[in-house]
Every structure is written in structure tokens, then in C-alpha cells.
Amino acid sequence: MSKQPNEKNERLKRRFVDYRKYARQLSDKTLDRELAALERFDVWNGRQDFEKFHIQWAMDFRAHLEKAKGTTGKPLSKSTARAIMATLREFTLWLSQQDGFRKRIRTSDAEYFNLSRRDEAEARAAPARPAPSIKQAKRAFEMLPATTPREMRDKAVFALLCLTGIRVGALISLRIRHIDLIEKSVTQNPREVATKFGKRIDTFFAKGFPEAEAALRAWITYLDEEALYGRDDPLFPATAIAPQSNTGFAVEGFDRRPWKSTEPVRKIVNGAFQAAKLDSFGPHAFRHMLARRATKDCTVPELVAMAQNLGHTDVLTTLRSYGQLSRERQRALITGESGDDVLED
Structure with a gap:
């Protein structure tokens, strides 16, 4: 059974979404996906305070995604894993610039939210797109x-x-x-x-x-x-x-x-x-x-x-x-x- 949402984390997530919506001009559809990615990480991490962030979280989360399965029961696609990691990378960068987090989180910590080169290449590979003649x-x-x-x-x-x-x-x-x-x-x-x-x-x-x-x-x-x-x-x-x-x-x-x-x-x-x-x-x-x-x-x-x-x-x-x-x-x-x-x- 998952833990109840962490109040501090929820406030930070909401502030981050507001930043992405108004400063980065992202659509509501994109913001919904980013919130889902943050929630996935938060649940996996046992709702620990984001202010306790450690790069080991990023490394372990990457290992988790490599074994994770999607809603169909099949392994999570590399493109989906890449999108999730990209959201966490942006979130960590944003956190590193917030009051109370600058000493705890460095901007370089965000780089740990990356796939391997091989998985990144697979995620970027254009899938076959069916179309009629x-x-x-x-x-x-x-x-x-x-x-x-x-x-x-x-x-x-x-x-x-x-x-x-x-x-x-x-x-x-x-x-x-x-x-x-x-x-x-x-x-x-x-x-x-x-x-x-x-x-x-x-x-x-x-x-x-x-x-x-x-x-x-x-x-x-x-x-x-x-x-x-x-x-x-x-x-x-x-x-x-x-x-x-x-x-x-x-x-x-x-x-x-x-x-x-x-x-x-x-x-x-x-x-x-x-x-x-x-x-x-x-x-x-x-x-x-x-x-x-x-x-x-x-x-x-x-x-x-x-x-x-x-x-x-x-x-x-x-x-x-x-x-x-x-x-x-x-x-x-x-x-x-x-x-x-x-x-x-």
C-alpha cells in the first residue's frame, strides 16, 4: 500500500507545474504527463521529502525504469522512460535554483536522470509510421x-x-x-x-x-x-x-x-x-x-x-x-x- 502524499512534495510539484505552464508555456496535456512522471517517481521513492535528494535516487530510479512494465504488462518503452527521465531532470534543475535547495542540490545532479547511450538512441529512433498509399x-x-x-x-x-x-x-x-x-x-x-x-x-x-x-x-x-x-x-x-x-x-x-x-x-x-x-x-x-x-x-x-x-x-x-x-x-x-x-x- 502506497504512502499518503507528502504535503511538502505536493506543494513543490504544484509550484513546478506553474513554472512550466507560465514560464515555459507548456500545454495542459504536457503538464499532465509531467505530473504523472513526478508522481511515479514520488511513489517509487516512498514519498520521501524532495529536500533530502541524493543522486543515488536518480541512479536507482533509472534501474527501476529499465525493469518497469507499462499498463499492457509489456516492458516500458524506451521513449516513455526517456520522457519520464526528462521530466525528473527538469524538476531537479528547477529545485536546484529554489531557496532552501541550492546547498543541497547542484545543477549537475540533474544529469543523473539520463538513460544509457544505447537506450537513449533507441528512444530517439523514429518508429515506423504506417500510412496508406x-x-x-x-x-x-x-x-x-x-x-x-x-x-x-x-x-x-x-x-x-x-x-x-x-x-x-x-x-x-x-x-x-x-x-x-x-x-x-x-x-x-x-x-x-x-x-x-x-x-x-x-x-x-x-x-x-x-x-x-x-x-x-x-x-x-x-x-x-x-x-x-x-x-x-x-x-x-x-x-x-x-x-x-x-x-x-x-x-x-x-x-x-x-x-x-x-x-x-x-x-x-x-x-x-x-x-x-x-x-x-x-x-x-x-x-x-x-x-x-x-x-x-x-x-x-x-x-x-x-x-x-x-x-x-x-x-x-x-x-x-x-x-x-x-x-x-x-x-x-x-x-x-x-x-x-x-x-x-
């Missing part, structure tokens, strides 16, 4: 029905992901006025759209998806002419659930509000690929799909344009995080042996 995305899109208004909406969701690779959090917060069909653009104004880091992103429709453009246009036309939606209404309204006297609840049109979570979009995307008898992919996979096409076919200016389209300040982010080449593509470029059986779609 252009042909697979088009196949799944073609098989989506568009008979009912709900089906039209779902197909338009898939279409916009194909065209832009927009982040799913931003997608569900879009209003009709953020889409310009003539300019083929999506204006992601951070005051109105949930963009990452509150950045403004001007996104344009990727070439080669005329059917997706048509599906998006048909949906917006339906909202305008039949549903009588205005420019400030949600582009993708949530499904309305109405109570029924005999059957409980039933789907009944749309609510004039956006989805509250991203889960409906994930279901639409996964269901589309499964219906096409393809591997399941999530909404984020479209970003990888578009970035990989850019690294394969685009000129340098076009690659920079794609990076901006995805909302990346640095084109290297696009290359490192989204533009990995498959083993087959790498082989084709190095050996010069190209062909339909070697090159990606």
Missing part, C-alpha cells in the same frame, strides 16, 4: 457511400483529410467559412480553429484528388441549400441522437454543433479502410501520406510548400517526422533499380 486512400474513398446526408458528411470528412492532411483536432473545429472552394483553401485561424501550438496555418488542397474536391463541394452545397446552415455553423456537425418511445435512442439528423471529441472521425476513417479490405489507418496517417508523396515527387520549393501546408515551421520536421522512405523506396533510390514492384504508389 495514394491509391489505397483513393480506393477507400471511392467505396464510401454518399446517399444519405450522414454518408455525405462522412465522405466529406475523408475527402478533406485526403486533400489537406489537416490535424483531426482542427478538423472538428472548422466552420463553413474556413473553407474556400474557389481558392481551394482551408484557413486555420488559431482564434477559431484548434491548431497545434496556436499557429495560423493556410492550407491548400493537394493536387490529384478531384473526386475528393467534388465530395466536399457536394457536402457544403447540401449544408447551404438544404440544411440552411450559415457560414458560422460547423462544417462537420455532430450526429443528433433523439429518444424513441420503444427503441431507446435513434440517429435523427444533425445537431448544429461540432463533435466534442475526435473519436467519430477516427471511426469514419478506420471504417472506410476496413470496408475497402485494407489495413486500418487513423486520421493522422494522411499527413504521412501527403508528406511521403512530396519527398518522392516534389521539387524543393514544392516540399517547402507542403511543409507549410502541414503547419510545420521547419521543413526538416516534415522530412524527419513524416517523410521517412520505405525500405523499398530506399533501395530503389540507392541501387537505381526502379519499377512498379519496387517504387511506392
Whole structure:
């Protein structure tokens, strides 16, 4: 049975989180992860006062993480262990600068919260990021029905992901006025759209998806002419659930509000690929799909344009995080042996 929280430690953790939020400008989601890391260390350490810190704690905690298991029962991933250790390193650095701790804790003590070089390299290694090929995305899109208004909406969701690779959090917060069909653009104004880091992103429709453009246009036309939606209404309204006297609840049109979570979009995307008898992919996979096409076919200016389209300040982010080449593509470029059986779609 774990000990009760240590009052002194809890106050220090709260002060540290306030520092990270207001001085370092971290998001609430990141702060939650950091609090979880601090709590993990605190519980493991028996709630001992942080003011009694000794570097042996850091060394023993690293050994503990090397043997620790995650929620699935499998060994803790190196990337997770690295994130936990990074939080403890930042916390120790912060503690070393606080009144009453300067004599007890040195800034160099924080360096003991590091993984081994081998584990650090493994943690930094970019994992394989599954993404559909252009042909697979088009196949799944073609098989989506568009008979009912709900089906039209779902197909338009898939279409916009194909065209832009927009982040799913931003997608569900879009209003009709953020889409310009003539300019083929999506204006992601951070005051109105949930963009990452509150950045403004001007996104344009990727070439080669005329059917997706048509599906998006048909949906917006339906909202305008039949549903009588205005420019400030949600582009993708949530499904309305109405109570029924005999059957409980039933789907009944749309609510004039956006989805509250991203889960409906994930279901639409996964269901589309499964219906096409393809591997399941999530909404984020479209970003990888578009970035990989850019690294394969685009000129340098076009690659920079794609990076901006995805909302990346640095084109290297696009290359490192989204533009990995498959083993087959790498082989084709190095050996010069190209062909339909070697090159990606």
C-alpha cells in the first residue's frame, strides 16, 4: 500500500507545474504527463521529502525504469522512460535554483536522470509510421457511400483529410467559412480553429484528388441549400441522437454543433479502410501520406510548400517526422533499380 502524499512534495510539484505552464508555456496535456512522471517517481521513492535528494535516487530510479512494465504488462518503452527521465531532470534543475535547495542540490545532479547511450538512441529512433498509399486512400474513398446526408458528411470528412492532411483536432473545429472552394483553401485561424501550438496555418488542397474536391463541394452545397446552415455553423456537425418511445435512442439528423471529441472521425476513417479490405489507418496517417508523396515527387520549393501546408515551421520536421522512405523506396533510390514492384504508389 502506497504512502499518503507528502504535503511538502505536493506543494513543490504544484509550484513546478506553474513554472512550466507560465514560464515555459507548456500545454495542459504536457503538464499532465509531467505530473504523472513526478508522481511515479514520488511513489517509487516512498514519498520521501524532495529536500533530502541524493543522486543515488536518480541512479536507482533509472534501474527501476529499465525493469518497469507499462499498463499492457509489456516492458516500458524506451521513449516513455526517456520522457519520464526528462521530466525528473527538469524538476531537479528547477529545485536546484529554489531557496532552501541550492546547498543541497547542484545543477549537475540533474544529469543523473539520463538513460544509457544505447537506450537513449533507441528512444530517439523514429518508429515506423504506417500510412496508406495514394491509391489505397483513393480506393477507400471511392467505396464510401454518399446517399444519405450522414454518408455525405462522412465522405466529406475523408475527402478533406485526403486533400489537406489537416490535424483531426482542427478538423472538428472548422466552420463553413474556413473553407474556400474557389481558392481551394482551408484557413486555420488559431482564434477559431484548434491548431497545434496556436499557429495560423493556410492550407491548400493537394493536387490529384478531384473526386475528393467534388465530395466536399457536394457536402457544403447540401449544408447551404438544404440544411440552411450559415457560414458560422460547423462544417462537420455532430450526429443528433433523439429518444424513441420503444427503441431507446435513434440517429435523427444533425445537431448544429461540432463533435466534442475526435473519436467519430477516427471511426469514419478506420471504417472506410476496413470496408475497402485494407489495413486500418487513423486520421493522422494522411499527413504521412501527403508528406511521403512530396519527398518522392516534389521539387524543393514544392516540399517547402507542403511543409507549410502541414503547419510545420521547419521543413526538416516534415522530412524527419513524416517523410521517412520505405525500405523499398530506399533501395530503389540507392541501387537505381526502379519499377512498379519496387517504387511506392
